[in-house]
Amino acid sequence: MILVINDQDYTVQVDSATPLLWVLREHCGLTGTKFGCGIGQCGACTVQLDGVPVRACLTPVDAAIDKKVTTIEGIAPSSSELHDLQRAWIEEQVPQCGYCQSGQIMSAHALLQGNTEPTDADIDQAMRGNICRCGTYSRIKKGIHRAAAELASTATTKMEDHG
Amino acid sequence: MGKWTRRAFITTGVLSGGALVIGVAIRPGNRANKVKGMIANDTESVINIWLKIATDNTITVVVPHAEMGQGVHTTLPMMLADELDADWTTIRMMEAPGDAQYANYALGKGFILGEKEFPAFLIDTVDGLFLTVTKNMGLQITGGSASVRFTGMYAMRVAGAAAKAVLLQAASDEWKVPIEELTAKDSYITHTASNRSEPFATFAAKAAELSQPAKPRLKVSEEFTIMGTSPKRFDIPEKVDGTAIFGIDVSLPGMKYAAIKAAPVFGAKLKSVDDSMIKNTPGVQKVVHLENAVAVIADGYWIAKTALDTLTLEFEKTGNETVQQADIYAKYLVDLKAAETNGKEKKDVKKGHVENAWQNAAQLFEAEYRVPYLAHATMEPMNCTAHIIGEKCELWVGSQNPLGFAKSVADALDFDLENVVVHNQYLGGGFGRRSFDDVALQAARIAKEVDYPVKLIWSREEDMRQDFYREANISRFKAALDEDGRITAWKNHFLFKHDPIEAPHIPYDVANQLIHYSESETHIPWGYWRSVDSSMHAFFTESFMDELAHTAKKDPYQYRREQLTNAPRFLKVLDLVAQKADWAATLPPNWGRGISIHQSFGTIVAQIVEIEIIEDSLKVHRVVCAADPGFAFHPNGFESQMESGIIYGLTAALYGEISIEDGAVAQSNFHDYQMVRMDESPIIETYIINSDNWPGGGGEPSTPGIAPALANAIYDATGLRIRELPIKNHTLKAREHVLG
Numbered sequence: 001m002i003l004v005i006n007d008q009d010y011t012v013q014v015d016s017a018t019p020l021l022w023v024l025r026e027h028c029g030l031t032g033t034k035f036g037c038g039i040g041q042c043g044a045c046t047v048q049l050d051g052v053p054v055r056a057c058l059t060p061v062d063a064a065i066d067k068k069v070t071t072i073e074g075i076a077p078s079s080s081e082l083h084d085l086q087r088a089w090i091e092e093q094v095p096q097c098g099y100c101q102s103g104q105i106m107s108a109h110a111l112l113q114g115n116t117e118p119t120d121a122d123i124d125q126a127m128r129g130n131i132c133r134c135g136t137y138s139r140i141k142k143g144i145h146r147a148a149a150e151l152a153s154t155a156t157t158k159m160e161d162h163g
Numbered sequence: 164m165g166k167w168t169r170r171a172f173i174t175t176g177v178l179s180g181g182a183l184v185i186g187v188a189i190r191p192g193n194r195a196n197k198v199k200g201m202i203a204n205d206t207e208s209v210i211n212i213w214l215k216i217a218t219d220n221t222i223t224v225v226v227p228h229a230e231m232g233q234g235v236h237t238t239l240p241m242m243l244a245d246e247l248d249a250d251w252t253t254i255r256m257m258e259a260p261g262d263a264q265y266a267n268y269a270l271g272k273g274f275i276l277g278e279k280e281f282p283a284f285l286i287d288t289v290d291g292l293f294l295t296v297t298k299n300m301g302l303q304i305t306g307g308s309a310s311v312r313f314t315g316m317y318a319m320r321v322a323g324a325a326a327k328a329v330l331l332q333a334a335s336d337e338w339k340v341p342i343e344e345l346t347a348k349d350s351y352i353t354h355t356a357s358n359r360s361e362p363f364a365t366f367a368a369k370a371a372e373l374s375q376p377a378k379p380r381l382k383v384s385e386e387f388t389i390m391g392t393s394p395k396r397f398d399i400p401e402k403v404d405g406t407a408i409f410g411i412d413v414s415l416p417g418m419k420y421a422a423i424k425a426a427p428v429f430g431a432k433l434k435s436v437d438d439s440m441i442k443n444t445p446g447v448q449k450v451v452h453l454e455n456a457v458a459v460i461a462d463g464y465w466i467a468k469t470a471l472d473t474l475t476l477e478f479e480k481t482g483n484e485t486v487q488q489a490d491i492y493a494k495y496l497v498d499l500k501a502a503e504t505n506g507k508e509k510k511d512v513k514k515g516h517v518e519n520a521w522q523n524a525a526q527l528f529e530a531e532y533r534v535p536y537l538a539h540a541t542m543e544p545m546n547c548t549a550h551i552i553g554e555k556c557e558l559w560v561g562s563q564n565p566l567g568f569a570k571s572v573a574d575a576l577d578f579d580l581e582n583v584v585v586h587n588q589y590l591g592g593g594f595g596r597r598s599f600d601d602v603a604l605q606a607a608r609i610a611k612e613v614d615y616p617v618k619l620i621w622s623r624e625e626d627m628r629q630d631f632y633r634e635a636n637i638s639r640f641k642a643a644l645d646e647d648g649r650i651t652a653w654k655n656h657f658l659f660k661h662d663p664i665e666a667p668h669i670p671y672d673v674a675n676q677l678i679h680y681s682e683s684e685t686h687i688p689w690g691y692w693r694s695v696d697s698s699m700h701a702f703f704t705e706s707f708m709d710e711l712a713h714t715a716k717k718d719p720y721q722y723r724r725e726q727l728t729n730a731p732r733f734l735k736v737l738d739l740v741a742q743k744a745d746w747a748a749t750l751p752p753n754w755g756r757g758i759s760i761h762q763s764f765g766t767i768v769a770q771i772v773e774i775e776i777i778e779d780s781l782k783v784h785r786v787v788c789a790a791d792p793g794f795a796f797h798p799n800g801f802e803s804q805m806e807s808g809i810i811y812g813l814t815a816a817l818y819g820e821i822s823i824e825d826g827a828v829a830q831s832n833f834h835d836y837q838m839v840r841m842d843e844s845p846i847i848e849t850y851i852i853n854s855d856n857w858p859g860g861g862g863e864p865s866t867p868g869i870a871p872a873l874a875n876a877i878y879d880a881t882g883l884r885i886r887e888l889p890i891k892n893h894t895l896k897a898r899e900h901v902l903g
Contacts, residue, residue: 014463022465026420031412032405034591035464036542037623041833044542072405086403093395093799096232096807098402099409099542099591124842131833133542133592134232135810137844139803 003064005030006074012061020064021045021056024071032072032102036131043130046103047071053110055129072102075109084154085109088147096134104130108144116155117148183216183367185326185375214243214322216330220350220362222247223255224319228310229563230258230398231593232807233862234800235310237396242315242796245389246323246382248347249363256397258587311796312765312858324379326370333369334361384794384855391853393799398589410561410588411546415616418548419448421609422467423619425456425629426478427827429686433457437475444470451609458609464620483686483826488635491823492533495637495658495683502681508656509682512668515675517643520652524643528714530707531640533887534699536821537633537692538828540836543591544626545602548618549610555582556607561590563598571600572607594811595691599631627836628828631690632821634659638667638703643675648715650726651675657703658683659696663763666696666867669704670733670762671726687823693811694763694863701761701867702816702874702888709757709875710884719875720746720758732791733760735852736769740789743850744771753777753897754784755880759872765859766792770809772845772872776880776897781890783813783845783873788865790849793856801861802849808865809847814839816870820889837891 003010005028012027024030024047036044038057045056048070049063075083082090085105095101104127111118111126118126123141132140213225224240236256244254327347334352335342338359346353353360384391401407426433436457438450446462447470457476461467502508521527548559556578562568565585573583590597606619621629638657645651652675655667660680667678692698712722720741727734737760750756753776760769773785788805795801818837822829830836874885882898 015466018463018465022463025412026463029414030405031408031414034409034542035411035544035620037833039623039832039834042542042838076404082404089403090395090399093393093399093803095399095402096234096803097542097590097592098232098398098407099589101402102405105403127841129840131542131838131840133540133594133811133838135807135814135839135844136803137810137839137841138806138847140841 001062001065003028003061003069004067005069006071007068014061016060016062018061019057020047020054020059020061020069023061024056024069030071030073034099034102036100036103041131042100042103043107044100044103046106046130048106048110051110051113053107070106070109072106075105083109084147084150085112085143088143088150091146092139092143094136094139094143096136100130100132100134101136104132104136104140108140108147111144112148112151116152118144182218183326183330183364183371185214185322185329214247214326216326216363216367218364218367220364221253221255222249222350222363223257225257226314228258228314229561229565229587229590229593229597231561231563231590231597233310233804234396234398234797236398237394238311238797238800239315239319240397241389241392241394242311242319243323245387246320246379247327247363248349248388249323250349250351251389251394253350312860315796316858320381321379324381325375328376328379329370329373330363330366332373333366337366337369384853390796391794391798393797396800407589409543409591410548410559411543411591411618411620413548413559413586413588413618415548415550415559418616418618419460419462419613420464420467421451421458421460421606421617421619422464422471423453423456423458423605423609423621423625424471424474424476425453425625427628428478428481428483429688429826430483431455431478431481434477434479436477440473440475441470449613450474451612453605453608456605458605458619460609460613460617464618468622481686481826486686486823486826488535488822488824488829491635491685491687492637494685495635498681498683499637499639499656499658503656507681508679509660510677510679511660512676512678514673514677515652517641517652517654517675517677520643520675521641523645524651525646526644526648526714527641528644528711529639529641530710530886532638532703532706534636534702535819535888536635536687536823536828537698537815537819538627538630538821538830538836539592539594539596539690539692540627540630540833540838541590541592541594541596544623545596545621545629546619547602547606548616549603549606550616551576551607551610552614554578555584556610557584557586558603558606559586559588560603560606561588561593561597562600562603563590563593563595564600567598568600568603572603575604576607576611594693595695596630598691601629623833624831627821627831630821630828631688633692633695633698634685634687634689636699638699640703640707642707642711644711644715648711648717648722650711653677655704655707656680657700659689661689662691662695663697666700666763667704669708670730670760671708671723672729673726686826693808694866697761697763697863697867698812698815701759701763702870705759705761705868705871706874706884706886709759709871709878713878723758723760732854732856733762733767733769735854736760736767736789736791739850739852740769740771740787743789743848744773744785744787746771751775753880755876755878757872757875757877757879759868759875761864761868761871763860763864763867764862765857766790766861766864767859768805768864768868770865770868770872772869772876774873774876774880776895779895781817781877781895783843785846785848786813786869786872788847788849789852790864791852791854791856791859792861792864793858794853795851795861796858798851801851804861805849805865806847808863809869810839810844812866812869813845813873815866816873816888817843817890820892 036042
């Protein structure tokens, strides 16, 4: 089967019931997406299908066919540039052990796509599916606010450019 | 601060190409109890570090500790760079010894594997110290909040200061000017009078020929330029784009995957396996029988796990198959009582005579507390990749004790130690769990059955049920109060004692104290769990202290401060937290406030928690944390560790409960071993006191105090005294409802 992951085609031969998580990690070499619980409880495996966040540990690979899969490796605008969320994560020094952070960023990324000015309550709601055992929640929240502000200012600049 | 002398051995040398190398090996100091226990005798060194000044003036610092999110890969180089007066932007970090480049310098392998590849110039001065260490495997433990306290203070700073001293001396010789006229700054040496300035590297070769100072002068805190600042951590960029490689991410050519299931009842051995169901399953390679477990090797983890789940397994009976959690508590009570009756308690602290104090007391007060078993639940489930070719074994794993793992695997396989190599990877959470070698032993035994590399991954269920647990415990107290409510006697009896030894001790002025403990054997494996014994004793002692304050009809903060007259450091931390949290301010209805103070791993932490009872649920709004770690070398990192420890402790206080059913762990995953999540995460404010005392740890000391502060806040809001964790098992009603 052919998968489109981060705008790139991957041909894989796996049982169609195999969770997308293991296909990404073992067949596509995309190990940024993590295994945490296997039952959709922790969010470490969060990726996006057509922009919608899903738990890759519970998503059979055939559900990803004909969809655009986005993983942590695919959100930066280019290989030399980070996404605003990734920059914000560095600025706020969010990660500790870092294991859950791919999933955190992918959930935050999905949030910002639909909500450019999330409140604390919006963030609580969107991020409660992602566990962080190091307890970086307050910094994640700061990181999301920072990235949202950054995106807003970029958008404003663009509008002015076109205005 | 700075009693490091006679513990450090400094060596210098020059590598081909002209890079200056400085090595420091250190012997155990009496302040690092956890490390001391790993040393057989005085001639052994515990840990050693290296620094290399290359010809392009970049400086590489080799850090002998694992990064598990505590920032040690950044903080330790900072300590060295500051003493060296190096340019922080040119500092590179390397973790010993997994890196191939490092091994190529013959240093990494040398310090692990012995004389064979040991640079000759080092052997002369350091002698057999390193070699005994490799036998003893006391090296490279990451835990006990010891990295900064021990490696940082004894080795990193000494290496930096020694390097600076020889470089200055070399410059002084070269330029023929008095050394006092030279200054080192940003990796350059300058002689202002003659307007000369050259990079460190210019003097490297000369410096290597000089005899190194026995006691380089260390800076006092006023002179620090890098220590006490918060440069960005080295490990973070690769943790935001998916490129950081954790143990579970390792990939090798031809690698297969293994899933495993061990006996649910601890100690049971494998009896039989019916694997007929998977004989012809595509992708399944092999079923491996271990003493107490079965593993399936397959082309992918999912195939291995699915196949494993269809096997019919039978384990031998151990006699523990009927043990329930209630039986364990019942046995605890019997054993406590028996010890008290027979006078067989083991003495911990004995001061004055508690028995006399009971007679003269205005009031007596007794209480008993309980805590459950806890699992570590690191985000990254246990895993290890192993490859065995002939008599050589390579392991890829995130470990808090890589050399200890190598030693265990060598012993288990009957291999020579030098043929077992551990490639340490990022740890997806440690918390003590990754100091245990069980998964490495399994991976090695499985890999021994095949000729390709095998990545063994535990399911979350396996991770939850095959842990080494913070033990369940019971702690009993009796106190005598005088007319003013002051404590005149404090008696405490509990079970088990590990680390840190001061965990059950109190800072309060109590003339008569009897703190003692007993044993009660169970079949549940025990393990280091973030803050170890302090994780429960702070809950016991600070809850009891709160109960005494209320018994004495005193304000809990004032009651503590009045009895801290001989503990000025504690008093300062307590006053700071009360001031920052505005302790005396009135709270809204249904809110409560609780306080605690506890010292562990050399750091004193006080916390005030503010909660609200909404209907019958609990909202933790804010945690104010004041800490005296002696000195916070990376304040932002220290704050993040305080935040981390508080959330870890809060999770345990609210939800943490591993219970035993039919001899095995009942919980299995995050749905029944719940975690604090974003929407329950309180605002945390951290305030640091740099008291210039010997540095304390950062990774553990904020975990103990959150449970008692929270329980005390719940009492304030509800009148309900939490004597047994976790809090989820209690029904909370605000005082108005109780009274109304």
